[in-house]
Amino acid sequence: MARTAKVLFDVPEIKKDFPILQRTVRDKPLTYLDSTATSQKPRQVIDAMTDYYSRYNANVHRAIYELGEESTREYEGARERVAAFIGAKDPMEVAYTKSTTESLNLVAYGYALKGKRVQKGDEIIGTVLEHHSNHVPWHFVRDLKGVTLKYVDVDEDGRLKMEQYDDLITKRTKVVTVAQVSNVLGTINDVKEIAKRAHEVGAVCVVDAAQSVPHMPVDVRELDCDFLAFSGHKMLGPTGVGVLYGKKEVLEETEPLLGGGEMISEVHLGTAKWNDVPYKFEGGTPPIAEVIGLGAAVDYLTKLGMPAVRQHEMNVTGYALQELSNVAGLRVYGPKDVRQRGGVVSFTMAKAHPHDIASILDVEGVCIRSGHHCAQPLMDRYDLAATARASFYVYNDLEDVDRLAAALQKVNEVFG
Amino acid sequence: MGSGPGPYQAQILEHYKHPHNRGTLDPSTHKGHESNSLCGDEIALTLRVDGANRIEDVRFDGEGCAISMASASLLTDAVKGKTLDEDAAMDRASVLQSLGVPLSAVREQCALLPLRALRAALGPAPAAQGH
Numbered sequence: 001m002a003r004t005a006k007v008l009f010d011v012p013e014i015k016k017d018f019p020i021l022q023r024t025v026r027d028k029p030l031t032y033l034d035s036t037a038t039s040q041k042p043r044q045v046i047d048a049m050t051d052y053y054s055r056y057n058a059n060v061h062r063a064i065y066e067l068g069e070e071s072t073r074e075y076e077g078a079r080e081r082v083a084a085f086i087g088a089k090d091p092m093e094v095a096y097t098k099s100t101t102e103s104l105n106l107v108a109y110g111y112a113l114k115g116k117r118v119q120k121g122d123e124i125i126g127t128v129l130e131h132h133s134n135h136v137p138w139h140f141v142r143d144l145k146g147v148t149l150k151y152v153d154v155d156e157d158g159r160l161k162m163e164q165y166d167d168l169i170t171k172r173t174k175v176v177t178v179a180q181v182s183n184v185l186g187t188i189n190d191v192k193e194i195a196k197r198a199h200e201v202g203a204v205c206v207v208d209a210a211q212s213v214p215h216m217p218v219d220v221r222e223l224d225c226d227f228l229a230f231s232g233h234k235m236l237g238p239t240g241v242g243v244l245y246g247k248k249e250v251l252e253e254t255e256p257l258l259g260g261g262e263m264i265s266e267v268h269l270g271t272a273k274w275n276d277v278p279y280k281f282e283g284g285t286p287p288i289a290e291v292i293g294l295g296a297a298v299d300y301l302t303k304l305g306m307p308a309v310r311q312h313e314m315n316v317t318g319y320a321l322q323e324l325s326n327v328a329g330l331r332v333y334g335p336k337d338v339r340q341r342g343g344v345v346s347f348t349m350a351k352a353h354p355h356d357i358a359s360i361l362d363v364e365g366v367c368i369r370s371g372h373h374c375a376q377p378l379m380d381r382y383d384l385a386a387t388a389r390a391s392f393y394v395y396n397d398l399e400d401v402d403r404l405a406a407a408l409q410k411v412n413e414v415f416g
Numbered sequence: 417m418g419s420g421p422g423p424y425q426a427q428i429l430e431h432y433k434h435p436h437n438r439g440t441l442d443p444s445t446h447k448g449h450e451s452n453s454l455c456g457d458e459i460a461l462t463l464r465v466d467g468a469n470r471i472e473d474v475r476f477d478g479e480g481c482a483i484s485m486a487s488a489s490l491l492t493d494a495v496k497g498k499t500l501d502e503d504a505a506m507d508r509a510s511v512l513q514s515l516g517v518p519l520s521a522v523r524e525q526c527a528l529l530p531l532r533a534l535r536a537a538l539g540p541a542p543a544a545q546g547h
Contacts, residue, residue, distance in 0.1 A: 355481035363421040371455045385456035414420035
């Protein structure tokens with residue numbers, strides 16, 4: 001890919017929407033390459049949240065007065081836009097949580113552990129490339145309900161060994177769970193095929209979409225997944241709000257994680273009756289400002305257009321793979337073809353530990369992540385203690401990649 | 417060797433590239449193994465303490481960043497030949513001071529990993545006992 005690769009949208013203009021990108025770090029321009037951990041926020045999102053607190057702060061759903069009607073309208077309006085953004089047929093299939101982690105725990109607890117579909121001796125199929133948040137909740141189910149966990153392996157290029165599903169999926173399989181995009185390798189997994197295989201034995205398919213929904217068009221009806229989880233803060237929205245999408249019928253079979261206000265239709269001292277889906281999952285006062293901020297983030301991404309976002313990230317990632325290949329001793333993990341990977345590039349360097357790479361880049365104003373990226377089973381699989389990871393989003397351009405590559409040359413100078 | 421950016425001053429780089437006391441003592445009288453759950457770095461310390469409670473020899477092995485490895489090299493130099501009572505003088509402050517570079521809170525954990533391994537091997541510092 002040429003240095004002059006055509007950029008689909010105007011990144012310098014986009015950067016202007018992000019107040020934080022105007023600041024310097026250590027007297028250098030901020031080069032933020034850690035959007036896989038959390039994205040930066042555009043003014044539109046920050047303003048939407050400030051506007052809520054400044055003009056119509058009120059609890060949702062039960063207030064009789066005007067302010068409460070406005071906050072409820074915005075809160076539910078955001079749900080409609082989130083649902084449309086992921087292709088859900090009904091906004092009532094979208095439940096707000098606090099994070100992807102909570103969404104996945106809700107499925108593990110409410111559907112697998114407390115629900116009736118998964119019984120002792122049944123099987124749950126995961127993969128070795130999952131984030132810890134899609135491992136540990138299933139450990140709970142295994143330990144408390146006596147189910148067996150089985151895992152699909154990856155090949156040397158970080159792709160799932162799809163043929164392993166042939167043997168792993170059996171009549172006892174009740175849940176098949178997978179990350180749509182790996183937060184370490186960037187691998188895009190064939191969720192549609194995996195969901196189809198799950199449905200052949202009557203199992204549900206649970207998708208960790210934390211790294212896909214922010215970066216590419218995702219259509220839950222096209223994928224035909226049963227549950228799909230993602231976070232607001234990785235898609236230009238605020239922290240503290242996540243989403244659990246579920247098909248209406250599986251949400252009906254899922255028990256709530258939190259008991260309290262909002263999630264009930266009737267409570268007496270001896271009994272309680274759950275509210276309807278999705279409100280039975282939203283016990284307690286929800287993160288109202290954050291939901292409104294998420295709605296603004298969805299609007300921002302919708303305006304850019306998710307196919308364009310995806311194409312832009314492919315361009316930047318392709319350029320990064322090319323530039324990083326010129327850095328001596330640097331090894332990139334994951335698929336080599338940008339069509340098979342998201343904008344996540346994990347790498348190691350022969351002479352420098354990932355922590356040291358990140359420290360030296362920090363001095364240059366370049367923010368990357370180093371460590372195990374909450375994916376220790378995957379690190380074990382490749383016999384790695386840690387990697388360095390750069391990741392790209394709508395506000396990154398080829399110049400950011402140039403600054404990354406130049407800083408990596410400095411690493412080699414220091415440790416050469 | 418010149419100084420690098422940030423914490424990568426000449427002394428750190430020198431100890432990282434040419435660590436002192438690297439390896440494993442066999443036989444040993446004390447062993448300590450610690451890892452940093454944030455980054456997966458690991459340090460294993462082996463020591464031989466003689467009848468007079470003196471640290472006769474010490475080695476470290478492990479995998480980690482320049483900060484943790486340099487810290488291990490400096491720490492093992494510092495405790496070798498000391499008695500267990502004198503070893504008590506090695507604490508968080510003295511380790512960070514011996515490195516002599518500014519560290520963020522996250523990188524301090526790297527620097528202190530060898531000290532944690534030392535405490536795991538020898539038990540709490542005598543000075544800290546009874547507090």
